[in-house]
Amino acid sequence: MGGSLEALRRKRSLIRLQYSGSSILNYTYEAGAFKLPTWLQVPPELQDSHDKLHKAAIGALAGMHSLMALREQRYSAMCPETMGLIYHVHANSMKRLLEWKEDWNPVDCTLAPSPKIPRDAVKFCVDAMSYSGFTANYVNAVQEFIRGPYHLYREKKTQIEYLAARLMSNNTYYMEWHRWWKSTFVVEMCKWEMCIEGLVIPTWEEIIDEVYLLIVDRVEDADELASSFYVSSPKSVTPL
Numbered sequence: 001m002g003g004s005l006e007a008l009r010r011k012r013s014l015i016r017l018q019y020s021g022s023s024i025l026n027y028t029y030e031a032g033a034f035k036l037p038t039w040l041q042v043p044p045e046l047q048d049s050h051d052k053l054h055k056a057a058i059g060a061l062a063g064m065h066s067l068m069a070l071r072e073q074r075y076s077a078m079c080p081e082t083m084g085l086i087y088h089v090h091a092n093s094m095k096r097l098l099e100w101k102e103d104w105n106p107v108d109c110t111l112a113p114s115p116k117i118p119r120d121a122v123k124f125c126v127d128a129m130s131y132s133g134f135t136a137n138y139v140n141a142v143q144e145f146i147r148g149p150y151h152l153y154r155e156k157k158t159q160i161e162y163l164a165a166r167l168m169s170n171n172t173y174y175m176e177w178h179r180w181w182k183s184t185f186v187v188e189m190c191k192w193e194m195c196i197e198g199l200v201i202p203t204w205e206e207i208i209d210e211v212y213l214l215i216v217d218r219v220e221d222a223d224e225l226a227s228s229f230y231v232s233s234p235k236s237v238t239p240l
Contacts, residue, residue, distance in 0.1 A: 024064040024195040033188035034058075040180060041173045042164075049163055053156040060153040061192060063145045067199055070138055074201060075211070077134035078126045086125050093122035097211075100218045119221040124211075128204050135201055142199055150196070157189070 034057055036042065036050040075098065079090040101114055164181070168174035202210065216222040 022195045023198045024061070024068050024192060027061075027192045027195060029061065030188065033184060037180060040177055042177055043167045046160070046164055046167055046177075049156070049160045053153070053160055056149070056153040056156045057189065059149045060145075063149040064192070064195060064199070067138075067142055067145055070141060071199065071201055074131070074134065074138075074207060078131050078207065078211070079124070080127050080130040083125060089123050090125045093124055094211075096122060097214050097218055116220045117218055119219060119225055122219060122225075126208070126211075131204050131207070135204075138201055146196075 034054050036047060042050075075094040076087075076091040078094075079087050081087050083090075096117060100117055161181070164174065164177055168177060215225055219225055
């Protein structure tokens with residue numbers, strides 16, 4: 001089992017690289033970087049376009065936050081909500097598994113490792129069809145976001161560059177605006193735009209492997225648990 005476990009860990013490491021996009025939850029909104037500085041002199045039409053772009057960017061940020069919050073539910077979604085109490089037991093067990101820390105204070109190397117989760121404290125019930133339904137709805141939500149708020153933001157961002165060039169290309173203030181646009185605004189936007197890669201959701205096989213390794217590392221008698229996951233009556237619900 002040791003060899004196969006190490007092979008699984010290597011596989012998971014490669015998959016983590018695949019999903020290594022930054023999370024929007026780690027991005028800190030800086031209003032000043034989104035708004036046109038008051039010291040820049042621009043035509044009213046360009047000011048109005050900047051205000052609309054700012055509003056579109058906030059809408060895209062909010063949409064990305066909502067999607068990431070939905071994505072965080074993927075572990076609970078491995079069990080059908082229709083299972084009632086069993087679902088809540090599974091969801092609470094996943095929460096405890098994910099929140100476990102190896103050390104209470106990793107900075108202090110003198111502390112002993114945290115005790116693993118007792119075997120009887122967690123129970124899991126997983127269903128491929130349940131997760132498939134969740135991922136289908138999630139992917140649809142991501143596509144709607146890209147076609148809607150994110151597309152609107154990108155469109156406004158592209159339009160404003162052409163508008164500034166048309167209105168100010170012969171204006172001495174154009175270079176000041178362009179310098180701010182490239183060095184401040186675009187740089188700040190890239191910080192959260194790149195987070196769209198973090199919206200990718202794992203496949204059923206990938207999340208099963210991930211949870212299995214979490215159990216091995218964080219639960220007592222992990223081998224026994226892996227072979228005796230909580231199985232309920234419906235045939236569609238199977239042990240991990």
